[in-house]
Each structure stands twice: as C-alpha cells, then as structure tokens.
Amino acid sequence: MNNFFFRCLMYLAGLFVLSLGVVLTIKSNVGIAPWDALNVALSEKIGLTIGSWVFIVGGVLIFVNSTIKRSAPNVAGFIPILIIGVFVDLLNLKLLSFVQVDSLWIKWCLFFGGLSILAFGITIYLRASFPSVPNDELMLAITDRTGWGINITKTITEAIAFVLAIVLKGPVGLGTIIVVLCLGLLVGVFDQLLHKVGMPRALIVRGSVNE
Template sequence: MNSKNPINRIIRLFLGLFLFAVGIVMTINANLGLAPWDVFHKGLSSTFSITMGEASIAVGFIIVIIAFFLGERIGWGTVFNMYFIGYFIDILMLNNLIPTFDSYFLRIFMMFGGMFVIGCGSVAYIGAELGSGPRDGLMIALTKKTNKPVSFIRNAIEISALLVGYLLGGTLGIGTVIMSLSIGYFVQFVFKIFNFDVNNIKHRYIDEDIVMLKEKFIR
C-alpha cells in the first residue's frame, strides 16, 4: 500500500488501530492477567464505572496533553489513536466479538496471538506516518527531557501504570508478567517479518497541515 497517498494512509491507519484493539481484547479475554496499561484501564473502569474503552480514551487524552506540553508534536494518527482504539475495544468487548475459552492451553494461545496481532497493528498504524500513539509520544517526550535511556523511561511508565492500576483494582496475573517481559519481542518479531524499519518513518504532523492550509488560503 502506498503510504504517500492520503486515502491509503488513512485506510492503513484505521486498519492498524482496529488490529491493535483486536490484539488488546484477545489478551484481555485470555483471562491470564492484563498488560500493564490495561491493568490501569481496568482500575479506572472499576473505580469510575466506565468501560475499558472509555478508560483508554480518557488516559490517551491526558497523555496527549502532557506530551504536547513536553514538546512532542502531534499527528492526526495520534488523535485517532487516542479515541478509536478505545472505541474499537468497546465494540469488540460489549458485543462479545472475540471469544473466551476455558482451556488453559487455548487461553495461552489467545494471549500470545493477541501480542502478535498488536505487533501487526503497530506496523500498520505507524507505517501510515501520521504520528505516534499517545503512550509512545509520552515515552519519546520524557526520553528527550530527561536524557535517560528509552528502556528506562518505557519501563518506568509501564511500572507506574501497573502500580496505579493495581491500587485502583486492576487485575494482575501470570499473563501480566509474561506480557510485560515479551510484548516488545513480539512487536520486534512482527517488524522483522514485514521488514519494517521505524527509522525510515517520516511522520506528518498537524502543525504541518495547518501551515499548508494557511499558505493555500491566506495569501
């Protein structure tokens, strides 16, 4: 798919966001423990009587604002990521579109399959070159501000989300540990399958579109 074509980029973006949501719901329905961010979302969901998707949207919105004030540029993909992943999660969960299993083997398969699908979603939405997701944007912004290694910042964010989510009533399990340690490797594996190199990505940001529109209509 030609990512330079605006229509193709939008299609690729939404395909990626939907796949990302499918992967998240697969890991949730595996019922082996939630990933760190989903522990946080579950905690918020339980505390404020909102859906997991609504919790994801609210957290994404706050993170986008924080990242913006830390100097991170925002793309349309960032905004759509913030809203539509949560929206797709609710559609999938409220309509029971992703199955659950009693078999421990099938639940493990579901969890690992979910991480693989998340990797596929990442390739699709990042490859649209319309901006990084809110949580990735926060990681990048904090890395720039603190001059700490990406691994340190990523782990600090994930652990913080996990701890706060747990205190709010989020669900932990063996799957939480497995996903915390292996999700990065799954994403990297999918990137290798698709020969996807993030160093070749050149995102287009909202401020660039604003400048373009000003130049076009205000002469």
C-alpha cells in the same frame, strides 16, 4: 494522494489490529497489558466502558507527553484514542462478546496470540506517520530524549502502567508481567521485520513530504 490514502488505510488497520489484540488478551483472563489493566480497573471502580477510559487516560497522557517534550499538547493525539476506544468497545461488547474460555491452555494460546497481534498492530499504525496513541507517543518521546531503542522505552512505559494498575487493583496476573517483559521486545522484532521487507517508518515519513 495515493500515498495519503495508503497511509490512512495503514493507520486504521493498525489501530484495529491493536484493539483486537487488546480485547483478545482481556478475554484470555490470565492478565492483560498494563495500560489495559489500568483502564479495566478504572471501568470497574468508577464506571463507563473500557473504551471510554482508553480515551480519558490517553487524554491525560497527552499533557504528560507535552511536559516531557517541553512543547504544546499534541491535541491530534485524541484522534487515535477515540478510534481505539470505539474499536475496543465494539469488539469487547459486540463482535467478540461471545468469547468465553475455560481451558487453561486455550486461555494462554489466546493470550499469546493477542499479545503478538497487539505488538504487530503498534508497528503497523506507527508507520503511517499519523498521530500516535499517547502511551506510544510517551515511548517515542522518551526514545527521542534518551536515544534508547523503542524496545527499551516501551518496556519502561509498560512498567509505569503496571505499577498504576497494581495500585488500583486492576486485573493484573502472570500475563501482565509477560507483557511488561515481552511487548517491547515484540514491537522491536516486528519493527525490524517490517524494515527488512521494505517498510521502514522513515520511508512513510518521506512519502508524506513528497506527496
């Protein structure tokens, strides 16, 4: 029971940290992560909040992932995208709505801080071994099928979203290119770092089996 409670806290904390990173990069206004650029583009063109599109796009990816895995759709994947959608709208429209940056160097500080926080949030919540965010499940599905490292597969999935964001004329900028090139690397770095301090993803999985 204690292990389950710890995993729940880790899961929620990771999703909140992830959402904070997303909003900080949006506020930096120098280009945002490809999936977020896609959600912002859809919000601007069609309506609804960014958090709503996090849920809708994630729902579509759940069925894409099921095709790659050749299995039934993982409906549990709706849990994290619902939580992230709520967190993103709460932070973007309420808690951090006052954040407006004019200085270019502060914008870039905000961007790189947000990017690092985003990558760290991903590595934290994945260790809870609860349902993955669909775009991260896509990363893991490709990893399982190919045997490539998550730094490589994360870069591939971000590149896919990057193309879609450009097609929809989302807020793509230099920061977006940096995310495509660096987010996968940062996730890999934090993954290895947490592994070295005694928090491998496999350890959490074994804990869930024996609880």
